[in-house]
Amino acid sequence: MMAGDRYQEREVIEAVARLAGRPAGQGEVGIGDDCAVLPPGRPGSSYLVTTDTLVEGVHFDLAWHPPRLLGRKAAAVNISDIAAMGGRCTYALLSLALPLRLDRAFVDALLAGFVERLTAFAARLVGGDTVASPAGLVLTVTLFGEADGPVLRSTARPGDRILVAGVPGRAAAGLELCRQGLAGLPQFAALVAAHLDPVPQVELGRALAASGLVHAMQDLSDGLATDLAHICRASGVAAVVARERLPSEADLEQAASRLGGDLLAWQLTGGEDFLLLCTAAPAGMANLRAIGREHGVALYDIGWLEQGQGVWLEEQGRRREISFQGYEHLR
Numbered sequence: 001m002m003a004g005d006r007y008q009e010r011e012v013i014e015a016v017a018r019l020a021g022r023p024a025g026q027g028e029v030g031i032g033d034d035c036a037v038l039p040p041g042r043p044g045s046s047y048l049v050t051t052d053t054l055v056e057g058v059h060f061d062l063a064w065h066p067p068r069l070l071g072r073k074a075a076a077v078n079i080s081d082i083a084a085m086g087g088r089c090t091y092a093l094l095s096l097a098l099p100l101r102l103d104r105a106f107v108d109a110l111l112a113g114f115v116e117r118l119t120a121f122a123a124r125l126v127g128g129d130t131v132a133s134p135a136g137l138v139l140t141v142t143l144f145g146e147a148d149g150p151v152l153r154s155t156a157r158p159g160d161r162i163l164v165a166g167v168p169g170r171a172a173a174g175l176e177l178c179r180q181g182l183a184g185l186p187q188f189a190a191l192v193a194a195h196l197d198p199v200p201q202v203e204l205g206r207a208l209a210a211s212g213l214v215h216a217m218q219d220l221s222d223g224l225a226t227d228l229a230h231i232c233r234a235s236g237v238a239a240v241v242a243r244e245r246l247p248s249e250a251d252l253e254q255a256a257s258r259l260g261g262d263l264l265a266w267q268l269t270g271g272e273d274f275l276l277l278c279t280a281a282p283a284g285m286a287n288l289r290a291i292g293r294e295h296g297v298a299l300y301d302i303g304w305l306e307q308g309q310g311v312w313l314e315e316q317g318r319r320r321e322i323s324f325q326g327y328e329h330l331r
């Protein structure tokens with residue numbers, strides 16, 4: 001790769017500024033000043049702020065992750081956190097640590113994908129930072145949002161049903177297909193897309209929050225067993241997942257058999273599905289399912305909450321604890 005193919009740091013900032021476009025709203029100042037200036041929030045709403053760092057070799061592998069989809073995913077994982085609170089996205093900051101080996105075409109595709117995903121969810125890029133990295137590529141995104149009544153993890157109640165907005169385990173299957181060099185098999189394209197290009201459930205999250213029926217909510221990032229454990233710990237309750245109620249799909253089962261993968265492990269501990277996970281009283285189920293259908297998403301009732309602690313998998317009347325058996329970042 002020729003040195004001339006690479007961006008200088010100043011040029012990256014200029015490229016980001018071009019993509020970000022002009023400030024849209026009154027009182028907004030974007031890239032080019034010492035700080036971004038953001039207008040005050042709407043009366044009655046709360047600010048939401050989330051940040052997430054993706055590290056090459058830990059969270060993604062450039063051997064199979066195309067730069068445009070990596071940019072989209074860096075935005076999506078943060079957008080999903082705003083969705084998990086029942087909020088809408090407003091502004092984003094992007095910080096890049098770029099290895100010298102990455103050329104202009106790579107950086108352009110990465111930035112284009114990032115802004116594309118932000119724009120689709122009505123968020124605007126207003127600032128960030130760029131440094132040279134002596135090692136791998138690192139992307140840190142900070143995303144702002146707002147919500148009228150954010151839904152927390154700490155407000156689940158014993159007796160609640162546990163709902164998941166889609167089929168968990170698909171992203172884990174997609175990752176395994178990439179690892180084994182089988183990402184090109186057309187019958188598994190949707191699984192590979194679940195790993196490379198997840199779609200945050202913002203509109204669904206807002207509708208669930210607005211219904212007033214959801215007691216606690218979060219998104220599935222580290223796997224069902226771990227993410228449910230966060231709700232249990234924060235709310236002081238126990239969760240029981242009924243194995244026979246875990247949803248599956250034909251392509252997921254075919255991938256498990258083709259790869260020799262463990263379907264149950266994908267469902268319970270596979271990370272990065274970015275599906276909403278929520279709890280609600282049984283009386284609200286029919287209305288919540290209808291909200292799911294309006295958004296083209298099946299809400300699966302996979303179990304319930306009880307007094308106590310921990311996350312338990314129940315199968316044929318027997319229980320075993322699965323708390324925090326998800327994807328661990330610090331392996």
Ligand SMILES: [Mg+2]
Nearest residue numbers: 081084219221
């Ligand atoms: Mg989250």
